[in-house]
Amino acid sequence: xxxxxxxxxxxxxxxxxxxxxxxxxxxxxxxxxxxxxxxxxxxxxxxxxxxxxxxxxxxxxxxxxxxxxxxxxxxxxxxxxxxxxxxxxxxxxxxxxxxxxxxxxxxxxxxxxxxx
Amino acid sequence: xxxxxxxxxxxxxxxxxxxxxxxxxxxxxxxxxxxxxxxxxxxxxxxxxxxxxxxxxxxxxxxxxxxxxxxxxxxxxxxxxxxxxxxxxxxxxxxxxxxxxxxxxxxxxxxxx
Numbered sequence: 001x002x003x004x005x006x007x008x009x010x011x012x013x014x015x016x017x018x019x020x021x022x023x024x025x026x027x028x029x030x031x032x033x034x035x036x037x038x039x040x041x042x043x044x045x046x047x048x049x050x051x052x053x054x055x056x057x058x059x060x061x062x063x064x065x066x067x068x069x070x071x072x073x074x075x076x077x078x079x080x081x082x083x084x085x086x087x088x089x090x091x092x093x094x095x096x097x098x099x100x101x102x103x104x105x106x107x108x109x110x111x112x113x114x115x116x
Numbered sequence: 117x118x119x120x121x122x123x124x125x126x127x128x129x130x131x132x133x134x135x136x137x138x139x140x141x142x143x144x145x146x147x148x149x150x151x152x153x154x155x156x157x158x159x160x161x162x163x164x165x166x167x168x169x170x171x172x173x174x175x176x177x178x179x180x181x182x183x184x185x186x187x188x189x190x191x192x193x194x195x196x197x198x199x200x201x202x203x204x205x206x207x208x209x210x211x212x213x214x215x216x217x218x219x220x221x222x223x224x225x226x227x228x229x
Contacts (some may be wrong), residue, residue: 031214042204042219043159048212055214090158094215104149104164105217109157 001026006091006108014116015081021111023074023091029106032074034066035090037110043090049074081115088112118143118209122220129195130228137223139188139205148181148188149217151204159204163190195227 004025013019023032031050035043048056049068057066063085065077074091091108119142129135139148147166151159163172165181165188172179176199178191188205202224206217 033216042222043217045216045218048214048216050214055212056216088158092217096215103166104161106161107151107159112156 002106004091004093004106004108006089006111008111009109010112010114012114012116013078013081015083017081018077018079020078021076021089021091021113023076023108024072025093025106026072027093027095027106028071029093029095030071031094031096032068033092033094033105034074034076035092035107037088037090039087047076078113081113083115086114118145118207118218120205120207120218120220122203122205122223124223125221126224126226128226128228129192131196132194134194135192137190137192137203137205137225139190139220141186141188141207141218143209144183144186145207145209146183147208149206150179150188150190151206153202153204153222162203192225195225197227197229200225200227 007022033048034046036046037043045058046060047066052068063080067075089111092105094105121140123138149164150162152162153159163179168183170181176193181188202222204219204222206219208215209218
């Protein structure tokens with residue numbers, strides 16, 4: 001299995017809702033990432049998990065809460081989002097969190113989030 | 117702060133023509149990545165360049181890396197309409213014991229008949 005699977009593919013939520021995005025990989029990768037991509041912009045890093053521990057938080061607002069229950073799963077819990085949080089949310093994984101053994105990053109197909 | 121600059125940001129070219137997209141980055145890195153993104157889709161990995169002088173080719177696309185010049189190029193040969201997409205280069209940056217990808221702004225390529 002060489003894929004990163006993200007669910008759901010599309011999500012519409014109200015500003016008072018709580019929802020979660022899920023990401024799963026079975027490649028034995030030990031680093032997992034959440035990126036946010038607005039229209040016509042490059043992806044921007046939100047969080048990095050290294051060996052199931054949060055290693056990078058790019059000053060993301062607390063309405064986004066990441067969780068890594070085990071080495072294969074990564075969640076992003078959403079609460080009280082704003083319309084400007086509407087974007088494509090991409091999950092990625094890589095073999096080596098330290099980078100020395102990295103031969104690339106595998107991206108999931110993304111979740112298109114709309115906040116209304 | 118690592119900066120990754122691509123140029124051009126927009127490229128309109130005719131089928132059958134050749135062109136090069138450039139990617140400059142501001143700090144030392146031995147690894148550079150090229151991705152393709154179609155509208156509304158995720159990122160598709162094109163090339164992983166892991167050392168100075170690396171050159172990789174796939175079909176009509178060829179990528180190279182010069183770590184001393186901090187420059188990578190993506191060369192398009194005899195463009196076809198199917199190559200229309202946005203192309204991103206990205207560079208690894210070490211932070212907090214981990215690595216993260218920093219992307220250029222992307223080059224939107226349109227290939228016209």
